[in-house]
Amino acid sequence: MSDALKEKPNAESLPKSNGAAVLIDGHYAPPPADKDGKLWVRTSARIEAEPQQCYDIWRDLENIPSWQEEIVEVRRTGEKTSHWVMRSGDKTIEWDSEILADEPGKRIAWHSIAGDAQNAGEVIFEKAPTGRGAFVTVLQEFRMGKLATAWETLIGRNPKQAVIENLRHLKAMAETGEIPRIEPQPHGQRGTVGEMKKSLYGEKVPVPSGTKERVSA
């Protein structure tokens, strides 16, 4: 580094690279482009919590249905493998997943090994610059298949958006212990366009419960 600029009271040391490839040699790199039937999504959230706390929520596989959309069951099947069940409307999709890397408080990577869905992903947990909570970055890849199609046709939600919403739910869980929701709530007659609008607004996807317990006192 040159010494043209000496006064940088709060500057971090120049990060060379990080997981999920947001930075390469100190330079921003855009997410991978979709091609050959592969969809990519990369999304990140700054969370008022320690990276370890966010990791712990994510790594608690059996509890994932309480904060990831439409996932109804995650069952451990081995030391590194698990079985996933997703229900959209009356359609059920199942697959097996294997953890490829597990660095507590830092990173989890996985891929699907069998079943109705082909996906792979990585989630990075790091301290945000100057100690402001955690940065959680998810990089996920899907092949167009039953999973992606079900999301798009049944729920009217792009599978990429589902990844973004799930990270939003994780943030809400880590920061507040609950996920914001409005259904069911009082309303007058919705009329005929109501249902259509509901799916347009993304309100057809049930918000995960955020908890297994009763909410009233």
Place this chain on the structure above:
Amino acid sequence: MKAVCWMGKSKVETLTVADPQILNPHDAIIKITRTAICGSDLHLYDGFIPTMEAGDVLGHEFMGIVEETGKAVTNLKRGDRVVVPFTIACGSCAFCKKQLWSACDNTNPNAHLMEAAYGYSGSGLFGYSHMMGGYAGGQAQYARVPFANVGPLKIESDLPDEKVLFLSDIFPTGYMAAENAQIEPGDTVAVWGCGPVGQFAIASAFMLGAGRVIAIDRLPERLQMARSIGAITVDYSEEDVDVLTALKDLTGGMGPDSCIDAVGLEAHSSDLKGLYDSVKVALLLETDRPIVLRQAIQAVRKGGTLSIPGVYGGLLDKVPFGAAFGKGITMKMGQTNMHKYMKPLLNRIQQGQIDPTYIISHRITLDEAPDMYKIWRDKKENVTKIVIDPWATKQAA
């Protein structure tokens, strides 16, 4: 329960709907004792705010008695009397920690809609479109209030409901507008709009040290109200009145130190510029009518401050940004960071520094609300503020 529902543009009905229920651990159910209709509700009534859906329960200014609490609610119990802020905030995200409560990260279940329109989502609001959270509102007999540990302000004194009701929105909104105006002792402040928000902006400007406040509107009863609390008034609709000239005349040619736009996107105008905006809005080439915003940018002095509590929703045309740059002005705006102001303003009411009931003109039942929306929009019957008692029944004539 009974609730006032939005059923389409210019169509509001009082209907019987289901009671709300606790959905999350930090929720409370409030039995509403007083609620109000706001200038912001007109933007919904007139169809300016997208993502309303037929059947949505309206209302964001309400107070009442705690009926039931979720299991994580620790500082409220059944029977407590509370005023509820219209912005919903979690209290623990980075924005809440900075006191930017209306920018809360964790209270809009439809954040993706607002992200698509604005880049990022603000907090959820009661009764104010699906883009802003889709929460059922408070022109009803009961409401579900999320994050009840953080929002509702407990009223422990025996002040009547009406004296504290406006802590739910318009008093803090007027106050934040005056704070955003960066008033220095003796400054001259111009306020467009003498509705409830304008009234409290005028009162707050004086509290914060303004020497002179100039209030602009066309409705005589509102101008009178502004004079009653010490403002000089200008009727922009009077023949031969030009607002910019009037403001120069009243400031020795220098312009007001601060300008407050308490009108927002439905500003009224009868001249050609207004027609231009109405036609563009009708053709969907523009969503808002920024008539006051344009005037305020022109009127404010060099290096002055423009504070904008009036709501804007979408795309504005012909905003004189060159004038803003050329004079080096500061602009501050946004939904009110309610939670920051409620307690200090309650103290001012308790100490008798202000009695907010002076703006009330109508007290009605829920069943009368649909008709009142029309009167409110047309500013008939000298209406200045409508308060609803959701449990009152119409007196037999």
